[in-house]
Amino acid sequence: MKRLSPSSVPFTFYLAAAVAIGPLSTDMYLPTFPQLAEYFSASAAEVQLTLSIFTFGIGGCQLVYGPLTDRFGRKPVIVVGLVIYLLASLACVVAVNIDQLVISRFFQALGACAAIVVPRAMVRDLxxxxxxxxxxxxxxTIMGLAPAIAPVLGGYIAxxxxxQSVFFVLGLAAFxxxxxxxxxxDESHLAKDPNALRPSHILRNYMSLIRHREFLGYALTGGLCFGGLFSFISGSPLVLIEVLGVRADNFGYFFGMVVLGYMSGTLLGPKMTxxxxxxxxxxxxxxxxxxGGISMVAAGWAGLNTIPAVVGPMIIYTVGMGVVLPQSQAGAMAPFPEKAGSASALMGFMMLGFAAFLGFLVAYFYDGTQFAMVYAIGLMGIGSVAIYLLTVRGSTEEMWDES
Known part of the structure; x- marks a missing residue:
């Protein structure tokens, strides 16, 4: 059977499909939040924890997967991760209480994490x-189709x-x-590092990345932009369904509009670069x-409690995010060909760990209005500009002076 060539379209589709496991795992089950609350007799915050624990898990586990891929290569690590994800998805299907679902979601994250770290490292390899x-x-752009379709598909499947059928479908995709x-x-990382798993070596690698101005600037900028998206992911089921009256099986259409904004940004980004x-x-x-973020806040202050006043500005926001994320990921990893796995992992940890914490805050401060979500998105938009101006604009590939 013919192997996938790195320069081929099918190989790009493969990488996109692997990375899409992450957003599929969050977006596809969003319409089931009301079902989960009723089935498990759980509060909105408890149901939201199944989302936050998944994102925390992906963020934290990346710190482990980075050195693993540098030591053993990309291919065996992603295969093991996908098998873990498959088993965890089946555990979600048979969960009998909300605590079991939360634990199963963490192990889902443990597996999905490999599918996020490895493709980015493979891109840097090649x-x-x-x-x-x-x-x-x-x-x-390709991956954007998944979260655009996922909430619609998940809503109808559920x-x-x-x-439970949503998690069965996710497990089948991993298989x-x-x-x-x-x-x-084929394996893309041929110069494996035999020292990659030594604790002192791992710490030294991560410290060198954190001290690197270009890496830190791009990672923080991308992380703040992603934080705004995750605030929407975390808050939109509550805001759109409970506050604005969107039916659960129609939720995915509005979420898909937002994802199309992201896809537009990913098409615009390479031309702009x-x-x-x-x-x-x-x-x-x-x-x-x-x-986008400021417009959403302004609409809320003006008392425009409507679907267009939330979804419209978010589409603008995700157009910008579609420009920022791929370019910032490439910029952060570019100086580190010898430790692309570790660079990809630390960047992902910073982005997803912060996003998960922010998503938890949005759910915690939810008060029956859109304002907790709206304020978070506005702050992330403004913050990403500030970090860019302070760290990325005019940056060099030099390390920061340790003194």
């Missing part, structure tokens, strides 16, 4: 910085077959991806995020 940015943008990886994908350069395109993207 492509130079500007090419990597274009590849990550193409992956983002309506007809129950919330198919594992087979494709084993049969069609080609014309203006990677750093400048990130700056433009953060500006668009800020416009």
């Amino acid at each position: 492509f130079a910085r500007e090419q990597a940015a274009r590849q990550l943008s193409r992956m983002g 309506a007809f077959y129950g919330w 198919i991806l594992a087979l494709v990886t084993i049969m069609l994908v 080609q014309m203006k350069g990677l750093s400048a395109s990130v700056g433009v993207g953060t500006g668009i995020c800020a416009v």
Whole structure:
């Protein structure tokens, strides 16, 4: 059977599908939140914990997967991760209380984490910085189809077959991806680091990344932009369904509009990078995020408690995020070809760990209005611009002076 060539479209689809396991695991079951609360007799905060624990798990586990991929290679790590994800998905199906579902979601995150870290590291293995940015943008465009369709599909699957069927479908997707990886994908990391798992080596690697101005600036900028999206992911089932009266089986259509904004940004990003350069395109993207976030806050202050007043500004926000995320990921990993796995992992930990904490705060401060979510998104848009101006604009590939 013919192997996938790194320059081929099918290989790009494979990478995008692997990374999409993460957003699928969050977006596909969002419409089931009311079902989960009723089935387990759980509060909104308890149900939301199944989302936050998943994101915390992905963020934290990346710190482990990075060195593992640098030591053993990309292929065996992603296969093991997908098998863990499959087993955890089946555990979600048979959960009998909310605590069991929360624990199963953590193990789902443990497996999904490999599918997020490894493809980014493979891109760094196979492509130079500007090419990597274009590849990550193409992956983002393709991957964007998953969260655009996922809430709609999840809503209908849950309506007809129950919330358990959503997790069964997710497990099936992981099984198919594992087979494709084993049969069609070659190892991309040939210069394996035998010292990658030594604690002192891991600490030294991560400390060198944190001290690197370019890495830290791009990672923080992308992390704040993603924090705004996760605030929407966390708060939108409550705001759209409970506050604004959207039916659960229609929720996915509005969520899909937001995802289409992200896809538009991923198409715009490579063209902007080609014309203006990677750093400048990130700056433009953060500006668009800020416009979207500020517009949403202003609409709330004006008393516009309508679906367009929430979804419209969020579409603008995600256009900017679609520009920022792929370019910032490429910019953060570019200086580190010898430890791309660790760079990918630390960047993911920073982004997802912060996003999970922010998502928990949005649910915790939810008061029956849209304002907890709206304020978080507005702050993330403004914050991403500030971090960009302080760290990324005019940055060099030099380490910060340790003194």
